Amino acid sequence: MKTRFLLLPTALILAAAPVSRAAAVVSIGHSPAGSAFVFDSVPIPARNDAASAAEFTLVDGERDSNGGLLAVLHDGRLPVEEDEPAANFFFRAGTDGGRIRIDLKSVIPVRQINTYSWHTGSRAPQVYRLYAADGAASGFVPSPRRGTDPESCGWTHVAAVDTRVRHGAAGGQYGVAVSDPASGKLGDYRYLLLDVVRTEDQDAFGNTFYGEIDVVNAQGPPLEPATGQTGESILIVFGASEGKYRFTIDATAAPDLAEWADAKLRPVVQEWYPKLVAMLPSEGFEPATNITLRFRTDMGGTPASAGGNRVNLNSGWFRRELRREALGSVVHELVHVVQDYGRARRLNAGATRTPGWLVEGIADYIRWFLYEPETKGAEITERNLDRAAYDASYRITGNFLNWVTQTHDRDIVPKLNAAAREGRYARALWEDWTGKTLEALGEEWKKGNEARINAARSSGGTVEK
Ligand SMILES: [Zn+2]
Numbered sequence: 001m002k003t004r005f006l007l008l009p010t011a012l013i014l015a016a017a018p019v020s021r022a023a024a025v026v027s028i029g030h031s032p033a034g035s036a037f038v039f040d041s042v043p044i045p046a047r048n049d050a051a052s053a054a055e056f057t058l059v060d061g062e063r064d065s066n067g068g069l070l071a072v073l074h075d076g077r078l079p080v081e082e083d084e085p086a087a088n089f090f091f092r093a094g095t096d097g098g099r100i101r102i103d104l105k106s107v108i109p110v111r112q113i114n115t116y117s118w119h120t121g122s123r124a125p126q127v128y129r130l131y132a133a134d135g136a137a138s139g140f141v142p143s144p145r146r147g148t149d150p151e152s153c154g155w156t157h158v159a160a161v162d163t164r165v166r167h168g169a170a171g172g173q174y175g176v177a178v179s180d181p182a183s184g185k186l187g188d189y190r191y192l193l194l195d196v197v198r199t200e201d202q203d204a205f206g207n208t209f210y211g212e213i214d215v216v217n218a219q220g221p222p223l224e225p226a227t228g229q230t231g232e233s234i235l236i237v238f239g240a241s242e243g244k245y246r247f248t249i250d251a252t253a254a255p256d257l258a259e260w261a262d263a264k265l266r267p268v269v270q271e272w273y274p275k276l277v278a279m280l281p282s283e284g285f286e287p288a289t290n291i292t293l294r295f296r297t298d299m300g301g302t303p304a305s306a307g308g309n310r311v312n313l314n315s316g317w318f319r320r321e322l323r324r325e326a327l328g329s330v331v332h333e334l335v336h337v338v339q340d341y342g343r344a345r346r347l348n349a350g351a352t353r354t355p356g357w358l359v360e361g362i363a364d365y366i367r368w369f370l371y372e373p374e375t376k377g378a379e380i381t382e383r384n385l386d387r388a389a390y391d392a393s394y395r396i397t398g399n400f401l402n403w404v405t406q407t408h409d410r411d412i413v414p415k416l417n418a419a420a421r422e423g424r425y426a427r428a429l430w431e432d433w434t435g436k437t438l439e440a441l442g443e444e445w446k447k448g449n450e451a452r453i454n455a456a457r458s459s460g461g462t463v464e465k
Contacts, residue, residue, distance in 0.1 A: 023180045024130075024159040032172035033248055033292035033309060034082050036233035037116055037226075042175035043214075045116050046223035047076025051215040054104045059193070060145040061091045061098010064207065070100065073213045076226045082120050082171070088209035090123065097128075097196040097207060101143065102215065107134050107190045111218035112179035115161070115194075119209040120171040122200045125164045126208050130178055131155040131193040132186065142191065150193055158186060164199055172290075185218045234258050240270040246290050247273070254295035254315035260322055261295075268327050269293070269334065272371065276331075276338045279366070282418035287338055293330065304329045306336035331371045335363035344423025351423025358420070361397025362413055368395055369402045378402075380449040382457070388449055390442035403445045408434040 029039025037045055046052075056070040063069070067090045079087035091097050104110075110132065117126050131150040133140060140154030151157055159178045164170065180186050192215065198206030212226060236249040236258065247269055251258040269291075277287045288309035299305070299314040303321070306312070311333045318326050341359060344351035368378035378395035380388050390400045404412050415433060419425045430438040 023182050024178050024186060025181060026159050026161055027177040027179070028161075028163045029175040029177075030163065030165065030172055031174075031290070032169055033246075033290040034118055034171070034173040036235055036250070036252075037078060037118075037173055037175060038233070038235065038237075039173075039175040042114060042177040043216075043223070045076075045078055045114070045175075045212045045226035046214050046216075047226045048221060048224050049214040050104055050108060050110070050217040050220055051102060051213055052076055054102050054215065057101045057103065057143070059099040059101045059143045061196070062095055064090050064092040066093075067209070073100075073210060074102075076212070078116070078226050079118055079209075079211045082118055083209075085209070088118075088211050090209050091196065091198070091207040093207065094204040095207070096198045096201070099144070099146065100194045100196065102192040102194075102213070104190050104192070104215065107188050108220075109218035110186045110189050110192075111184065111216040112177055112186065113158075113192065114178075114214040114216070115176045115210065116174070116212045116214075117208050117210050118173045122170050122202075122206055123209045124171045124174055125162075125199045126174055126176055126210070127162045127164065127197050127199055129160050129195040130158040131195070132158050132189040133191040133193075134188055135190045144193070146195075150195070155191075155193060156187070170199070236262050236266060238266055238270060241274045244289060245273055248290075248292045250292060250294040252295070253297050254318070257295060257315060257318060257322075264322075264327065265293075265330060268330065272331055273334050273338075276334055276366065279370075280335075280338050280414060280417045280421075282421045285340075285421060288340070291334075291337060304333050306333040309337060311337065328367050328372050328375070328377070332363045332367045335366050339363070339417065339421065341420050344421060348423050352425050354420035354425040355391070357391040357393035357397050358416065358425070360393045361401055362417060362420075364395045364398035365401040365405075365413060366398075368398050380453075382453050385449060385453055388446050390438065390445065400442065400445050403448070404434065404441060408436070408441070 027041040029042040031039065051074040054074060056073055058070060066085045067088050068086050070089055072087055073089050077087070113130065115126055117124055133155045135142065137154030141148065144150045144153055144155070161176050161178065163174050163176060178186065196208070199208060200206040216223070234251040234255055236251065237247070239246050249261045249265060251261050273291065291309045291311065293311040293313060295313045295315040295318070297315055299312060303314050303317040304312060311330065313330070321329070339359065339362065341354055364378060368375070378398045380399055384396065388396055390397060401413055412433060416425070416429070419429055427438050430436070430441060434441060436444070
């Protein structure tokens, strides 16, 4: 279970710049897809670091009662979901952060300080100033509230941290490491003070969800990973299109499927995600670049699903379908990631809604007619002819879309996709593009199938595939 498939690092280094008079360096890791707190430049969270036995005190500001106590910051346990208030400490909604003091109980050589956070939106990034003290300065104030500059009362300013991103989604996992690579330690300190501020004031929810704070003693024992996802995770991480896309297959919940996922699923994702993006363009569209596919055990009868940049895979269903429908179902879900039709409604209140049968039909058209045409999995046969309606969804609609593509408009699917993504889908578009109403197209398609099946039947041929 400790196997760690790490074929490429998950996270990007967004910044690594000297930030204060001391030679502290702030390294930032951001994993938008958020998986297991694995970053290039920031160590994974630990459970036996010097903070684990330290005393954490709220010097200023108010805890949000929906969140955990300060103890969650040094219990060596991480949140396992992206919105898990009780596993995080955060300041009260509507307030602007506060100050947290860490008392290490004695002066130690502090090698580095690492802070970890996770949320879906603006509560993910971290913004704070870090101060440190040995407590020996005359006039030292151990609990300086806001309004008192710590540097005026025996504290040293170590670093200013701000992980907010200018472009792209704020959400995901962040790891911050404050260290001094040149000397190997930040200094000899007993006290640390985090002056935490909110990430935004557009709404009441700008206070960061902090999951863990680690203080590394330069002379401490080797660090052991925190529990939660870290340390037990099986992650297959890879890129595509020269690093433009980054994928994580999280097989933590299905270790027995990791080998299959690496050997069979990875190449399909690598090849097909960029293909899907290319075949479904629209003006100004920026596809998701960090995609996580996660095996789950809590999906009931649903084989797979997609939401945003995440694809969920039902591990029980996959075990049964490895040699049959497994790969095709992932292609179908990746189409949903690329479709991103929720985007129109987020950007434009007047956006039209695209009917579900068409959303699913496009995903199945691509899957059955472009990804795996040899399986002939979406044929109209004697057995399903009576259900052959253009809006029957999934593979039947997929068959209809394939027919319209071949007989009326070879670009109908990309055109429908662009309209749906831009929130301007309308039935009239079918007539604009093919000269026939949707109903008329549906009739023509069905009649053609009836005629083909009847002809085969009367000639004694087999029509079932
Ligand atoms: Zn679907």
